Every structure is written in structure tokens, then in C-alpha cells.
Amino acid sequence: MSRPLSLTVKALLLASGKLLTAISTLLATATLTRLLPVEEYGTHRQVLLVFAMVSPVLMMGVPKALYYFLPGETTRPRGVLLDNLAVLTLGGALFGLGIAVGLGDLVADRFDNPAVSPLLWLLVPYALFFFPQQAVSACLMAVDKVRKLVLYNVASRLLLVVTVIVAAVISPTARATVAANALWSAVVGVPAIVLMLRAVGGAGRPTQAGMAQQLRFGIPLGLASLLGVLSLQFDKFIVSSMCSTEDFAVYVTGAMEVPLIDIVTGAITAVVIPQLTVFYKTDRLDQIVSLWQRAMNKALLILTPVMFVVLLLGDELMTVVFSARYTDSSVPLRIYALMLPLRSAVYGSVLMATDNTRYVTLSALVGLVVNVALSWLMVWLFGANGAAWATCIAVYAVAGTLLFPMARVLKTTPRALVDWGHVGKSLLAAGLPAAPVFALGAWLEAPDLVRLVVMGAAYGLGVIVVYRQTGLATPRQLLDFLRRRGRQAPPPDAGSP
Template identity: 25%
Template sequence: MARPGGILKQAGPLMLGRAGAAVVGFALPLILTRLLPQAEFGTYKQVWLVVTTAYFMLQLGLAQSLYYFLPRKDGRESAWLTQASIALVSLGAVCAAALYGSRFLVARQFANPELATFALPMALMTWLMIAAAPLEISLTAEGRVRTAAWIIFLSDAVRVGASVVPLLLGLGLHGFFWAYVLHGAVRFGLQCWFFFRRGRPQIDGTLLREQLAYALPFGAAILLEIPQRTFHQWAVGWSVDAATFAIYAQGCFQVPIVNLLYAPISDILQVRFAQPGVREDRALLFHDANLRLAAVFFPFTAGMVAAAPLFIPALFTHVYDPSVPIFRVAILVTPLAALPLDGALRAMGHTRYLFRAFLGRLLLTVPAVLIGLKLFGMVGAITGHALAESAVRLVMLDRVRQELSLAWREVLPWGQLAVIACASLAACVPAVLISGLAVAGPRPFLALCAAGTLYCAVYLAVIALMPGEGSPLARVRRVLLGVTAAPV
């Protein structure tokens, strides 16, 4: 049987690494909104939207395929890694050339001629990011989780430090983006160092076909998923100027805690699912991952909605107060991240199903966003995105339920989720009161700290006072850190 709480224990180093990276990475937008005029910050967000969209789409599932093949420890690890690495370097180069060649088209689409002047660093950033994509993934899949965690932390620390220095020296966005290129080159060099230390590169035609058969359906799904996830930003970016896009982009700001927890737990869940002899434990592993994520994402969502009028000005100044309603709608999607559906389906080999699900989600998202944008402006765009995302996540949950041979009452630990949800809502009361009193005050950060402290205290107190086995402290530990009994 799988150890209760094992997912959290194995993912712990990754979460610590991502936590350290989040601390330094979280500071970057705070610094940029204070160093850059609003229009320049909007230009930065447009460039980053182009780069990250290409980065996630052009991996074609090859980097992620290492989570599926490397944990097998079948003696063919070198071939799996060589094939993925060579393909990603090639794909990155093709993508970089295409981006540079289409620089004027991209600038015209965003109605921002300045974008074309950043074409070369934008292309190089994309190539180096794609080429270095297997770095942390391969280490995690091999069980070298601590090494991967250190690289995650140090990589983001170097990225933030190196990118801010040119701004402080007066080199502007050009210096900023070239610092990103330097950071990407360092990551790619490290990827090459680890690659050649593993031994002689190998390519096997039979294994390559097997790897592509797994990766390409998932990669095709990502080709649909990333446009779906970012379409609302593209639609708004094509409709407004750079300064207004900065308002929307900050409203869609992702607090790092989501990736901090979701990515490592989902990654470890995939590795555990792929290991031999765990088939009958998959439901328990899925419940365990779901509860660990929900224990943070549920209260996080409720608290952010309650304290949004303090959160946005505390981080980005009152200039970005119009972002608050957008942020409130965007954050409501976060509880869905407590369902590690993509990782579970990939680990079970259902990449073709993911392609169909992502296609359906894209076809649903495009009209929902465009209609919302037309009728209700930027808030309507993010609302259309949120509704489409929610509908398809429920369909994917049903597929996981079928694969695990569970009834609806068994697919999730409903009882424990209800406890977390009730505690999250009850804790909103002090946060709403403080937000209402201090929303127009000159020190929103202090008010946010007070609201957050009271929110956490009430949340933990409600969990501790809920009926259940053990002492109040034991109940809190059980909800936050692990399951001690079969989920209900």
C-alpha cells in the first residue's frame, strides 16, 4: 500500500525549492510596476505573453514524457533523454526563427510598434527556454528531487537579480530582456552539463517511435491548451492599448502559491502512478494529492477574494485599482487546481483523451471570451474563460473517476473537502471587515497583513474546532499534512 501522506513527503523538496523561487520571483512584478511606466510594463507583459505561449506549446510533450519513461528504470534512460533533448533544441531553434521573422506581424497585431524592437532577445529567450526544458524534469523523474529543487530556486534567483540590474542602471527594457537571454544561456549550459555527465548519448528508432507515440498526443493537447489558457489575454491585448493591457494583466496575476504546490505534487503523483505495483493504490494517491492541494487552495481563494481591494494596491500601488474586479474573477478558478487531473491522466497514458478534452475546452473558450469581452469588457473576458475552464475540468474529473473505477461519491474525499470549504468561508469575515475599513487608506500593505493574519487564525481555529477524531492540533495536522484514515 502507498504510504499515507507520501505524496506530500516526496514533493516536499520540490515545494521548498519552488517556495524559495517564489519569494524572489514574487518581487519582480512589484519592482517592475515601480520602475516602469504603465505603458512599458504593458509592453513587457505582451513580450512575456508571446514567449511563454511559444515555450509551453513547442515542447510537444517531449519534456513531460520523461516523467512517464524515466521512472521505469529499464536501462534505456539515456535514449529517452537524448531523444527528447535533441528534439527540443531543434524545435526551439525553429520557433526562434519564426518569431523573429514574424516580428512586425506580432507588433501590428498588438498595435504596439515597439514590440518589433525586442524581436531578437524575444526569439533567443524562447529558444533557450525550450532547449533547457528537460533540466528539472529529468532530475525529478530520476528521483534526484533535492537537486531539482535547488536548481529551481537558484535559477529564479539568478533570473530576477540579473533582470533588475539593467533597469537600475538605466538600460531599460532592452537591457532587461538581454539579461533574460543570459539567464537562459546559463540554464541551457547546465542542462548540457547534466546531459553529458549521464554518459554517452543514444538514439534508438524503436524507442523514439514509442516516445513520440506517447508525447505527441499530449503535445498536440498542449498546442490546444496553451492558446485556450491565454486566449483571454490575447483577445484583450488585441483590443486595448499597452497601458490598459497592463491593468488586465495585473488582474490576471497568478500568485506563486498555485505553481508552488500544484506543480511538484502533480509531478510526484505522475512518478508514483508510473511506478510498478501501485495500480490498486491510485485512488488513495489521487485523494491524498487532492486534499493537500485543497487545504491551501480553498482558503487561499476565499481569502484573496475577500482581501482583493487591499492585495492589488499593496503589491502594485493604487494605479492598478481597476484590476481588482478582474482579479476576483480570475482567482475563482484556483480551487479547480486542487484536482491534479492532467497529471493523473498523463500517468495513466491517456494523452489522446487529453487532446480531445483540450480541443473541446478551446472551442468552448473562444466564443465565451469573445462574447464576454463584447458585452462586459475585460471582466467579461475573464469570466468567459473561467466558465469554460470549470465546465471542462468537471468532464475530465468524470474521466478520472471512470479510469479509477470509482463512483461519484468515491472519486473525491467529499467529507474532508467540506470541512476545508466551511473553514475557508468562515475565515472571510474578518478579512472582509478589514478590507472595507482600509480600502482607501494610504497603507494597504499593513491592512493586508492584518487581514491575512486574522484569516489564517480563524481558518485554523475552525478546523481545530470541527468534530473529529483526536485533539484539535491533530485535526489541523490531518487536514494540512496528511490522511490518517481512508478518505470518506
């Protein structure tokens, strides 16, 4: 019988899986941008965009319900799992029904791309297997099968990358790559269900009462997830609706956040919330402010230099990773990078720890409204890249909205919540080395890969020197911070490149 894993080992295993997910997604995207014509790649991304926006509505947070209902269940554990899988399978069937009644034609007309409609039919079997598969993380985590979860996630991700790349090599078309996603979903969906059924023993069958109970639990989570997904994806939807498929392909390739955000700030929630909750219950509000600021300040030291790297080397990054056809993708990438300093804090963490989550949902709604209102205008005025500006403004609006309820709960002012002195010092320290590196770039005539390596190394060395001289941090302190955050990273979710 195997020994139980420590929390540290579990977290390291999950963090490694999350890192592999980010790397594999980047690898698949880089390969597809090189193999597929721009219009075909744009169609591929449009089809997956539709699924990404619709799936939260149909899953309604039900997979996460297993985190609550499965641990400690002794009466009908397998029945609880089957309740969950039944609801998710029904969601997949509803997706197929939506395509059958004309959703595909409606979207194709909206995107002005007739190729989208028939390809959405390929996602019907994809949804039927993909939706139940989304319960595997919650199920295996709830019954402490971390090793199996990590092995499954690693194997399924690698298989997805290989399947899509092979399809693109054989036939460089959106039809081939979307079909590859559907095939992958079936191939890994069956083992996922087998893993879950073997992990959860006992007899049981799905019941209407059990399914309804999990739906009631999951719907609030699903609504919050839906708002988050719409906020993240709406700019891409607008660009796809108002611009050509080729323009959309270029935009969507650059309109992404640096994967490092998940490792740095996504993990902060797991580290900070338990301590914030303890401080709140013992009425130590000043300690909440102090801890939140310390976490934000540390993350800022990592993310601010990353922002300047993207601003300095956006063209080279896009060309080296995605080919010269996507050099213009550096514009939305740079705009997205302007959000990195703001991402140094998880603003909802304080409200979650103090049982004020309604403000998190409200702020997400504010962000969505701002994004919807601005995106149409900005794209109409400035083209596809205007959508990135709208998203950036919406993200800052959400953060600003959250500061006020946070200040009220902690009995302070919004201005006092942020260590503005440290913010200014971090921006200045990271910005100082950028000036000579920018001058170096104007002088250096070399291939993009050489420029990327030389200028990146020069900037990194400059940041280290400035951080040391100003007393902000040493390289060892920054590495220790990343290592601790990696140990607390949440489990990776499956997805499609």
C-alpha cells in the same frame, strides 16, 4: 563517494526549489511593475506571452522524453541525450525562422503595439539556449543527480531575477528587460548543457532515428501541454489583442493563480496516482472514490480560506506587492480566486491511474473551445476583466466534463464522486469569519500594509476558531498536510519573470 539520497530528502530538496521559483518570480514581477512604466511593462509581458504560447508547439514535449529513454540506457546514453538536445535546438532555430518570415510583425499588428516586433528578435538567441536548457530537469533526474539539479535551478533563478532587475534599474524599458532575459538564457544555457554532458557518460552522437523516436514519444505530451498552455494563456492573448497595452499590463498582473495551488494540488497527483493505480488493478473502485475524496477534502480546507483572503484583501495585496498603479489588477485576481475551491482536486488523476488519459486531452480541448468562444464575447461586453470570467467558466467546464468519464470508469455517478456535504461545510466555515472581517475593513482607515496585516490576521484567527469548533481541522493537522504535500512536490521548471 556521497551517500544516495532518500526519497524524502529528494522530494524536500525539489519542493524547496519549487518554492524559491515561485518567490523569485513574484519578486521579479513586483520589482518590474514598480520600475517600468505601465506601457513598457505591458510590452515586456506581451513579448514573453508570445514565447510562452509558441514554445510548447516547437518543443513538443521532447524534454520529458528523457524520463523514458535515459534511465537504464547502456548502449548509447549520451547519444540519447544528444538526440534530445538536437531536436530542441532545431525547435529554437524554427522560432528564429518564424520571426524572420514575419511572425513578429503579425503579432505586433494583432496587439496594436509596434514595439513588440523588434523585441521578438531578441528572443531568437533566447530560444536557442532556452530550449535545450529545458532538458536539464529530466536529464539530471533520470540519472539521479538531484543535488546538482536543485543547485542549478536555485542559481539560475536567482541570476534571472538579478539580471532582469539590474537591467530595469539601468534602463526602465521593455527592450532592456527582454534583452536581459536573452542574456540570462545564454549565461545559464551553457552550464546546463555541460551539466547534462557530464552527468551522462559514454560515447554517442545524434542520429535521425533517435531524434525521430523521441519526437514520436514527445508529440502526444506536447499536444496535451499545448492545450494546457493555450487554455491558461488565451485570456491574456485576447486582452492583448482587444485592449490597450496599459489595460493588458493591469490585467496580466492580476490574472494569476495563487502559487499555493502548485504546492497543495500539484503535489497531490504524485501522492495519489500510485495508490489509485493499485486500487484499480485490484478492482477496489470504492477505495478509489474514497481516497480521491479524502485528498480533495483536505486540500479544500486550505484553498477555500485563501479564496476568501483574496476576495477580502485583493486591493491591498495588489497595492502592497505591485504598487498603487496596479490596484485595479485586484479584479482579475479575485475572479481567478473563484477557481480555488475547484482546484482542490486533480480531476485527471483518476483517469491517468485507470489508463483513460484520452479523456484528459478531450476535456482540455473542451476547455479551450469554451475559453475561445467566451473570451471574445466577454471582453467585447465587459472589457479586459471579461476574459477572466471566460477562463473561470472554462475551468469549471473542464471539471464538469471530466466527472462523467470518471464516474463511468468507477461505476458510479458524477454526483457521488464529490463529497458535497464537506464542500458546503468548508465553504460555510471559511465564509463565516469573512463577514466580520469585511465589516472591520469598512471601519478601519489605515495604510494598505496595515490593513493587510490586521485584517489577514483577524481572518486567519477566525478560520482557526471555526475549524476547531466544527471539527473540520486543527492548525496542526493543516500544517502536517502542507508538509506532506511539500515533500511530494514535483521538480521546478525554469521560466522567465
